[in-house]
Amino acid sequence: MGKYEPLAQFLRTQRTNEVAMTFADIERIVGAKLPPKAQHHRAWWSNNPSNNVMTKAWLEAGFRSEQVDLAARRLVFRRASKAQVAPPSETSRSEQPPSGHRRHPLLGALKGLVRIMPGTDLTKPADPDWGRD
Numbered sequence: 001m002g003k004y005e006p007l008a009q010f011l012r013t014q015r016t017n018e019v020a021m022t023f024a025d026i027e028r029i030v031g032a033k034l035p036p037k038a039q040h041h042r043a044w045w046s047n048n049p050s051n052n053v054m055t056k057a058w059l060e061a062g063f064r065s066e067q068v069d070l071a072a073r074r075l076v077f078r079r080a081s082k083a084q085v086a087p088p089s090e091t092s093r094s095e096q097p098p099s100g101h102r103r104h105p106l107l108g109a110l111k112g113l114v115r116i117m118p119g120t121d122l123t124k125p126a127d128p129d130w131g132r133d
Helices: 005-012 023-030 035-039 054-059
Strands: 019-024 064-071 072-081
Touching: 005 023, 005 054, 019 023, 054 072
Parallel strands: none
Antiparallel strands: 019 072, 064 072
């Protein structure tokens, strides 16, 4: 059993789609302190399966990390479908879409990072003269 397997087991038992946790909660579950990079580098919390062993633990449990707040030392794990969490190396050729229909790996990378201010009309042209002759 790996160091972060207790986190994976904990996440597998959750019945909600979102699990809000503090870094202290995670440390309590795994029984060890998080590495210094986890405290200071947002990239450590990315959902790239080749990132670190802890990333593999939450991905294999069917979750993705989101809303990482390093200052407050907390994040949210959100349930993901199995197709989203399977590392590319484990996906067989027959399961991949035809070569002309592959999704770009960055598609959706900024999901949840863009906030639209209340009252913003997204249907209004940015250029007031747009469409005028």
